[in-house]
Amino acid sequence: xxxxxxxxxxxxxxxxxxxxxxxxxxxxxxxxxxxxxxxxxxxxxxxxxxxxxxxxxxxxxxxxxxxxxxxxxxxxxxxxxxxxxxxxxxxxxxxxxxxxxxxxxxxxxxxxxxxxxxxxxxxxxxxxxxxxxxxxxxxxxxxxxxxxxxxxxxxxxxxxxxxxxxxxxxxxxxxxxxxxxxxxxxxxxxxxxxxxxxxxxxxxxxxxxxxxxxxxxxxxxxxxxxxxxxxxxxxxxxxxxxxxxxxxxxxxxxxxxxxxxxxxxxxxxxxxxxxxxxxxxxxxxxxxxxxxxxxxxxxxxxxxxxxxxxxxxxxxxxxxxxxxxxxxxxxxxxxxxxxxxxxxxxxxxxxxxxxxxxxxxxx
Amino acid sequence: xxxxxxxxxxxxxxxxxxxxxxxxxxxxxxxxxxxxxxxxxxxxxxxxxxxxxxxxxxxxxxxxxxxxxxxxxxxxxxxxxxxxxxxxxxxxxxxxxxxxxxxxxxxxxxxxxxxxxxxxxxxxxxxxxxxxxxxxxxxxxxxxxxxxxxxxxxxxxxxxxxxxxxxxxxxxxxxxxxxxxxxxxxxxxxxxxxxxxxxxxxxxxxxxxxxxxxxxxxxxxxxxxxxxxxxxxxxxxxxxxxxxxxxxxxxxxxxxxxxxxxxxxxxxxxxxxxxxxxxxxxxxxxxxxxxxxxxxxxxxxxxxxxxxxxxxxxxxxxxxxxxxxxxxxxxxxxxxxxxxxxxxxxxxxxxxxxxxxxxxxxxxxxxxxxxxxxxxxxxxxxxxxxxxxxxxxxxxxxxxxxxxxxxxxxxxxxxxxxxxxxxxxxxxxxxxxxxxxxxxxxxxxxxxxxxxxxxxxxxxxxxxxxxxxxxxxxxxxxxxxxxxxxxxxxxxxxxxxxxxxxxxxxxxxxxxxxxxxxxxxxxxxxxxxxxxxxxxxx
Numbered sequence: 001x002x003x004x005x006x007x008x009x010x011x012x013x014x015x016x017x018x019x020x021x022x023x024x025x026x027x028x029x030x031x032x033x034x035x036x037x038x039x040x041x042x043x044x045x046x047x048x049x050x051x052x053x054x055x056x057x058x059x060x061x062x063x064x065x066x067x068x069x070x071x072x073x074x075x076x077x078x079x080x081x082x083x084x085x086x087x088x089x090x091x092x093x094x095x096x097x098x099x100x101x102x103x104x105x106x107x108x109x110x111x112x113x114x115x116x117x118x119x120x121x122x123x124x125x126x127x128x129x130x131x132x133x134x135x136x137x138x139x140x141x142x143x144x145x146x147x148x149x150x151x152x153x154x155x156x157x158x159x160x161x162x163x164x165x166x167x168x169x170x171x172x173x174x175x176x177x178x179x180x181x182x183x184x185x186x187x188x189x190x191x192x193x194x195x196x197x198x199x200x201x202x203x204x205x206x207x208x209x210x211x212x213x214x215x216x217x218x219x220x221x222x223x224x225x226x227x228x229x230x231x232x233x234x235x236x237x238x239x240x241x242x243x244x245x246x247x248x249x250x251x252x253x254x255x256x257x258x259x260x261x262x263x264x265x266x267x268x269x270x271x272x273x274x275x276x277x278x279x280x281x282x283x284x285x286x287x288x289x290x291x292x293x294x295x296x297x298x299x300x301x302x303x304x305x306x307x308x309x310x311x312x313x314x315x316x317x318x319x320x321x322x323x324x325x326x327x328x329x330x331x332x333x334x335x336x337x338x339x340x341x342x343x344x345x346x347x348x349x350x351x352x353x354x355x356x357x358x359x360x361x362x363x
Numbered sequence: 364x365x366x367x368x369x370x371x372x373x374x375x376x377x378x379x380x381x382x383x384x385x386x387x388x389x390x391x392x393x394x395x396x397x398x399x400x401x402x403x404x405x406x407x408x409x410x411x412x413x414x415x416x417x418x419x420x421x422x423x424x425x426x427x428x429x430x431x432x433x434x435x436x437x438x439x440x441x442x443x444x445x446x447x448x449x450x451x452x453x454x455x456x457x458x459x460x461x462x463x464x465x466x467x468x469x470x471x472x473x474x475x476x477x478x479x480x481x482x483x484x485x486x487x488x489x490x491x492x493x494x495x496x497x498x499x500x501x502x503x504x505x506x507x508x509x510x511x512x513x514x515x516x517x518x519x520x521x522x523x524x525x526x527x528x529x530x531x532x533x534x535x536x537x538x539x540x541x542x543x544x545x546x547x548x549x550x551x552x553x554x555x556x557x558x559x560x561x562x563x564x565x566x567x568x569x570x571x572x573x574x575x576x577x578x579x580x581x582x583x584x585x586x587x588x589x590x591x592x593x594x595x596x597x598x599x600x601x602x603x604x605x606x607x608x609x610x611x612x613x614x615x616x617x618x619x620x621x622x623x624x625x626x627x628x629x630x631x632x633x634x635x636x637x638x639x640x641x642x643x644x645x646x647x648x649x650x651x652x653x654x655x656x657x658x659x660x661x662x663x664x665x666x667x668x669x670x671x672x673x674x675x676x677x678x679x680x681x682x683x684x685x686x687x688x689x690x691x692x693x694x695x696x697x698x699x700x701x702x703x704x705x706x707x708x709x710x711x712x713x714x715x716x717x718x719x720x721x722x723x724x725x726x727x728x729x730x731x732x733x734x735x736x737x738x739x740x741x742x743x744x745x746x747x748x749x750x751x752x753x754x755x756x757x758x759x760x761x762x763x764x765x766x767x768x769x770x771x772x773x774x775x776x777x778x779x780x781x782x783x784x785x786x787x788x789x790x791x792x793x794x795x796x797x798x799x800x801x802x803x804x805x806x807x808x809x810x811x812x813x814x815x816x817x818x819x820x821x822x823x824x825x826x827x828x829x830x831x832x833x834x835x836x837x838x839x840x841x842x843x844x845x846x847x848x849x850x851x852x853x854x855x856x857x858x859x860x861x862x863x864x865x866x867x868x869x870x871x872x873x874x875x876x877x878x879x880x881x882x883x884x885x886x887x888x889x890x891x892x893x894x895x896x897x898x899x900x901x
Contacts, residue, residue: 012872013872013873013874015869015872016868016869016870016871016872016873016874016875017869017872017873017875019865019866019869019872019873020866020869020870020873020875020879023866023869023879023881023884024879026883026884026887028884028887028888028891029865029869029884061858061861061862061865061884061888062858062887062888062891064854064857064858067857067858067861067862067865067888068857068861070861070865071861071862071864071865071868074864074865074868074869074872075864075868077868077872078868078871078872081871081872106860106861106864107864
């Protein structure tokens with residue numbers, strides 16, 4: 001068993017031992033769980049992340065409202081310990097909800113919301129994302145470039161893959177996101193919002209041209225993708241650039257990669273890549289490149305107002321200015337609007353110009 | 364114009380007494396013989412009602428046997444036997460084979476039968492549908508012999524026709540009457556069945572012992588649980604509050620009293636010297652006015668004055684309520700409920716006629732199983748989860764015409780949700796309950812001649828509502844107590860259920876196999892929870 005897994009197992013055992021100790025010492029057993037309530041979600045200006053504050057909740061077996069969820073949480077813990085010990089097996093949140101059916105009338109969940117909530121409690125207690133206890137997110141997104149990863153295949157066998165040796169890029173699933181980084185000579189990661197632009201960059205040899213790892217986000221990035229970006233970026237100490245559509249929604253996709261979401265405040269430290277930078281398409285780009293654009297709608301304006309007030313944006317002058325500019329020009333553009341200048345334009349002109357503008361190495 | 368104008372003489376030739384057979388044919392629905400299934404029930408009902416009345420009048424604890432046999436597909440023979448006082452030989456033919464003969468029509472007193480029509484109509488129905496005479500056994504003296512009559516109604520004269528008469532020694536040790544009628548009919552079960560009728564009768568007459576043998580050969584025993592008859596009722600005079608002008612005028616004309624004061628005191632109940640003086644004063648009449656001489660204006664004033672003066676309620680001894688204790692015993696023996704409440708109201712008056720309402724609610728127990736279990740009464744109009752409402756008038760179950768009845772209307776008009784039952788306005792509430800309402804009166808105001816529904820007098824409706832609401836309040840207290848107890852056990856069960864599971868998962872998590880006792884923790888938690896729970900004052 002890997003060192004990481006031994007550590008996780010130990011953490012889970014500690015939870016069980018704490019309860020047993022209470023019982024043996026004739027105390028009503030309880031657990032302290034970091035509070036995930038809004039009043040305990042705080043903004044950390046250092047990392048620009050939302051993280052949990054110091055408040056904890058006590059889940060006591062002597063409380064009529066706690067006793068059932070506490071029993072269920074321990075049962076989930078016991079189940080996950082099995083998964084971790086087994087090594088190769090993973091389950092999704094939805095799957096766990098259905099598995100609870102086999103735990104009997106008393107422990108089974110009536111709604112997936114209930115089991116999801118307890119999984120997040122366990123994440124908060126052990127301060128690890130649920131992937132570590134083998135409750136995996138849905139795959140989504142893929143990675144392409146000269147990156148060699150080592151992982152255990154579903155049969156439990158050690159395997160290596162180079163992401164260039166794939167047809168469409170390597171899908172980022174539970175095994176990929178935790179895989180050991182064997183080789184990575186790139187000096188940057190470029191994360192791309194749309195699959196269409198990702199394909200363009202692959203075909204235009206952008207990974208070679210910019211010495212980059214290409215990551216397809218396919219909209220809002222999955223936890224697995226965010227986790228992989230963070231790991232490569234931090235382990236290899238290389239910067240991440242995020243290339244999105246030119247609207248407040250695209251900007252926020254970048255922001256979640258950089259700073260995490262409020263909802264995942266308890267695991268943001270394991271998922272967020274604070275050093276990442278948003279490339280664009282910016283509001284200024286829409287003007288500068290005279291991109292084909294649509295009018296901003298009411299929801300877009302509302303979103304801009306929200307973002308302007310968001311602490312994650314407040315300190316960043318550049319982002320504040322871009323938000324303001326959107327309000328002025330009242331326009332948004334997709335990243336593929338750049339194709340009006342030809343297939344190669346993004347790679348030959350737009351991105352090199354942006355990297356220079358951001359003070360990054362092009363090559 | 365060419366048609367010849369009829370003279371009174373011509374018309375007189377066409378005018379004749381109609382035969383009872385014709386009368387019966389035209390009125391069979393009023394008499395309870397609208398259809399073959401109802402006919403069986405009506406015969407049982409008329410004979411049992413008569414038996415109960417006779418036993419009560421003779422202060423005998425009733426023992427009644429009902430035997431229903433199927434002779435052919437649509438032909439039945441019903442025998443009803445009682446241990447009543449029997450009937451004197453001379454009376455037998457007229458009681459059983461002459462319509463509209465009886466002792467009960469003329470008096471203001473509570474009894475089951477009122478019109479002297481039921482049993483002879485049953486005899487006539489049997490005779491018209493099968494040609495068989497009714498066979499009557501009657502033994503009026505313990506040591507004497509038994510009279511046996513085979514009787515028919517002469518349908519042209521409405522006089523008894525004696526087919527055969529015997530005097531036999533049947534060795535029976537008590538007095539009593541037995542009647543056997545052969546008739547066409549159709550045997551049904553459930554709601555409108557003879558068995559249901561007898562069951563309901565047994566509930567409100569728990570001093571009676573009734574046995575029933577159904578055509579299927581099934582024997583049902585309705586035991587006696589009370590060894591005392593209800594107090595016999597007495598005849599009474601009308602009460603001033605309820606008299607109508609027409610009746611008052613007739614009474615003024617027919618009275619033997621010489622003056623108004625004596626008239627008021629002699630002809631009405633609850634009027635003494637003081638109140639009669641008060642009435643005269645209010646009416647602007649003199650105490651020594653001659654009743655016959657009072658003019659129309661005076662009569663009207665007198666009526667108004669009679670209704671304004673403060674009087675005691677009419678005496679209740681003309682009424683024979685079941686009594687709350689006895690009704691409770693009756694319900695308890697026939698329905699295995701977890702909670703029973705019964706209340707007898709003080710008597711009240713409608714149109715000068717005293718009446719008294721009693722009610723009872725049986726809740727839960729076997730009734731809960733029924734609600735959950737089955738689609739019971741497919742034939743009845745009510746859906747199966749509605750409460751069962753049993754209506755009674757003078758201790759007689761009313762099985763038909765529920766929707767037109769004051770009892771159903773009054774009960775449906777109560778806001779049942781306040782009392783813990785599901786309810787949609789205008790219907791009977793839903794829930795595992797039986798509601799019993801009994802109206803006792805010297806003259807029950809039926810809404811139709813078939814005597815299946817009570818007329819909607821506001822006074823009666825009000826009394827029904829009040830007494831049923833009072834029962835419902837007690838039921839609600841029970842339901843609340845029960846749900847509270849249930850909730851408390853549920854709370855405790857939560858701990859008892861989940862603490863062992865917590866221990867189990869914790870052991871799994873820790874990878875520990877040793878035996879650890881969770882019981883002390885459960886005890887501790889439950890004790891603490893009870894204190895906390897109590898503090899909240901739920």
